[in-house]
Amino acid sequence: MDSIVILFISGLIGLFAGMQKKPLLSIIIASLGLVSAGVAAYFKGSYISPLSSYEAYVPTQGLIIILLCTVTLLAILGGYKRYAADNEHTGDYLALILFSLCGAVLMAQPNDLMLFFIGLEILSIPIYVLVGIEKGSSRSAEAAVKYFFTGSFASAIILFGIALLYGATGSFQLIEIQSNLAIGIWQSPMAIIGSLFLLAGFIFKIGAVPFHFWGPDVYDGASNAVLMYMATVVKIAGIYALVNVFGQVFRDSYGFWIDLVSLIIVLSMFYGYITAWKQTSFRRLIAYSSIANAGLMIFALADTHNSNLFLFVAAYAFATIALVVINSIVNDDTDSLVNWEGIAWRHPLIGIALVISLFSLAGIPPFAGFFGKFSLLWSAVPHVPYTAILALIASVIGAFVYLRLMMSALKKPTVVVRSPLSFEQILVLTLTSLAAIGALYFI
Amino acid sequence: MALILLPLVFGIIAWFVPGNISRIFGLIASTVTLAWSIIAVSYFEPSEHLLVDFGLRFVRFSIDSLGFTMVLLTNSVFFLVFLSNFNTSIVHEKRFTALALLMQFGLLGLFTTNTILGFYIFWELTLLPIFLILYWFGAFDKPRALLQFFLYTLVGSLAMLLSIIGLMHLTNQQTYDALLAADIQSLGNTSIFLMGGFLLAFAVKIPLFPFHTWQAETYTKAPTAGTMLLSAIMLKMALFGLLKWVLPIFDGNATDFWRWPVITLGLVGIIYGAVIAIRQQNLKTLFAYASLSHLGLIAAALMLQNEHTNLISVVQIVNHSIVSIGLFLAAGIIEERLGTQQLDQLGGIAKVAPRFGFWFAVLTFVSLSVPFTAGFIGEFFLIKALFSAHTFTGILASTTLVLGAVYMLKAYQVPMFGPTKINSFQDLHWSELAVFAILSIAAIYLGLAPQCITDFVAHSLTQPTH
Secondary structure: OHHHHHHHHHHHHHHHHHHHOOHHHHHHHHHHHHHHHHHHHHHOOOOOOOOHHHOOOOOOHHHHHHHHHHHHHHHHHHOHHHHHHOOOOHHHHHHHHHHHHHHHHHHHOOOEHHHHHHHHHHHHHHHHHHHOOOOOOHHHHHHHHHHHHHHHHHHHHHHHHHHHHHHHHOOOEHHHHHHHHHOOHHHOHHHHHHHHHHHHHHHHHHOOOOOOOHHHHHHHHOOHHHHHHHHHHHHHHHHHHHHHHHHHHOHHHHHHHHHHHHHHHHHHHHHHHHHHHOOOEHHHHHHHHHHHHHHHHHHHHHOOOOOOOHHHHHHHHHHHHHHHHHHHHHOOOOOEHHHHOOHHHOOHHHHHHHHHHHHHHHOOOOOHHHHHHHHHHHHHOOOOHHHHHHHHHHHHHHHHHHHHHHHHHHOOOOOOOOOOOOHHHHHHHHHHHHHHHHHHHHO | OHHHHHHHHHHHHHOOOOHHHHHHHHHHHHHHHHHHHHHHHHOOOOOOOEEEOOOOOOOOEEEOHHHHHHHHHHHHHHHHHHHHOOOOHHHHOHHHHHHHHHHHHHHHHHHHEOEHHHHHHHHHHOHHHHHHHHHHHOOOOOOHHHHHHHHHHHHHHHHHHHHHHHHHHHHOOOEHHHHHHOOOHHHOHHHHHHHHHHHHHHHHHOOOHHHOHHHHHHHHHOOHHHHHHHHHHHHHHHHHHHHHHHHHHOOOHHHHHHHHHHHHHHHHHHHHHHHHHHHOOEHHHHHHHHHHHHHHHHHHHHOOOOHHHHHHHHHHHHHHHHHHHHHHHHHHHHHHHHOOOEHHHOOOHHHHOHHHHHHHHHHHHHHOOOOOOHHHHHHHHHHHHHHHHOHHHHHHHHHHHHHHHHHHHHHHHHHHHOOOOOOOOOOOOHHHHHHHHHHHHHHHHHHHOOHHHHHHHHHHHOOOOO
16 A cells, blocks of 8 residues: 555656656656655565465565566656657656556455456556547547547446446455355356456456457557556556456356466467567557467466466566667657667667567576466466467467567668667666566576 | 586677677687586596586586586587687677577586476577577578578477476476486376477477478578587487486386387488488588488487497487588588589589598598497497397488498589589688597597497496486
């Protein structure tokens, strides 16, 4: 709770400080807020989860908050150049991001379905604004409207699912719902339909097949800076909410939904990676890659007792942020993969960060992505072995998507163009690369 | 510890070394690692295990005498690669030096790791540098061939990853010794599938017959240094994995199940590779198929799981490294100086460059396994082992000697003594001469005294495993 308060207050201060039209001041306030929220979460210590009997499953709430804050910090630093260019609104951008992060923190590990829903809305509404904040661009406006409609639709579905669950079990408290469902209520049609609605809403939010269609358009319309936040924090919060709400509450109907979830995993991975292969625009590629990665993340549902999702989402978030930062260097207005040719030669750090991030996303050791994928599969294999085999086949396709991007980026250009990096870009690229290598020590 | 980490440290430093001294840096770095490993081996008691632990949960190291042999082989190969390419343009690129040293680190890790997940991590770790080396310095017109190489390797290694996860789950063990002691037999048919995953990865790397299609084009288009690294040491990862990990661990019904399929594929590879090699006009492609033929023999013999054969196959592994460095160096020299490798455009080199003619001849004879070279010891005993398994397999395996003579003599005779088609040919540079000399001496020494390897390795291969 401390973290949410700190985030909210620093967002407010940032909002007023933004009136000074000094981007540096705004970013410093936002960074300080994020760091102190992370520190507060760390010193909160061992947080007793409301679902305390499953403590092994939920690492610690602190860890997830720290991850969310770190990823947001990297995202605002990586996008700082863009925010600062629009110095009238820098404060607004950063404040919106911090407010939205409050929702993410609230949503990632709720103990109450109402609280969860409020968190979801707090997370979503600032992002609708952020996507559409470029008033002049029609693509941005289109993306914002699309995102708003699909997002509201998903919220309505989730709300409907919550209502049905309330009808079936008579409670919003997760622990009560779980114990009520466990005594056999889960077989009642109301609870089953409620669970399906809830699942559909979650799939919508994290953007997995079959509710993925908003992803590419919205990612394409948003600016690189907003994309960094949207593609990572929203997904982390969404997947943790899915695992902590859906995975915990419906543990007793596991046999009922696991086949459906396996289907979603396999479809998302194949669809995401195969479609990503044909993309010509970087942001659309990242969108399809994130659909596939969302599929992989859902593997965490396969084992409802002991699943290590943390490493994978962290690896995914760091790698995605690094790639989008690199993209923002060549593709600020346009968004074509053609511009990626020879990009690694512009600065040594770009080359290093790019190779590491792409290999990390492709899941090749010794980078974080591999350990993340390994720990996900490790707990999933005994439960859904065939899904795991199909997922591995899909990741071969995925590896090729990333590899092709890498080959184009590493191609030696005839004339080497140097592009200097700003301090915060260097910081972000260095940190993400170090994190991707350093993951070796955390497994 | 320094034994494993030295190349990594050098590899990182190499990125910051100015381009004009990068070749000297590469040579010094590989010399230092080689010297360090020789010193380490002289202090090493062959019957012991050297444990190295960096405090990682899934990756730990334990070096036994087989591991040490492979470490020495790796370090020598890298030293020779840097030395032999001392005059080519590739070593002027610091990227090559750095990537090669990183790859050396991956290989050393693979040969010394003690945990099955560590084996996988290092297995994949070597892929990144070689991919970048091939991509940056190779002559791939289209990325298709390179992607094919990567696709095959990746499919194989993901199958292996699945097997590793399954193995770790089912046995609850991850270290080598614990896996040896685990009761794999009781898994029944599951162990056959698990072993199949490993074998798929190895079959792509070795390569065995139907999985070899990446090989010829990759070898031909790769820079000479890259081809040397691929054939002299990267393929040995798979044989090492088979020899040290898979066969002892899956000893029992899984090995019985896979024995004859693998031997059959190996034999098909021996004959198929040799027949295709005879028809090749491109020198590097010819040697690539020759490699397919030679490695098929080692893989087939390893499956017999005969203690003596295992020892001899280590000799043959070392011998194949010697031969492939030598032959690809020769092919690289011809390509670099004449710009072509097509046999029909070559001829009469020996008249212009007698020293090259002589040393290439020595390497050709080593490759032909004439007596008193390491190849003779290796092939003779491996074929003998295959004879004792079944007369028919022995007969098929021994065709490698006859067919090998056909393509090797052709590969030597046409460019060296054929009608003169070239104008000038710069004779060997001192560094190339040194490499050829070292290789020949090593091959002949091992041919006369193979027991220096077999006795050393015997400590880790003949211990009671069950």
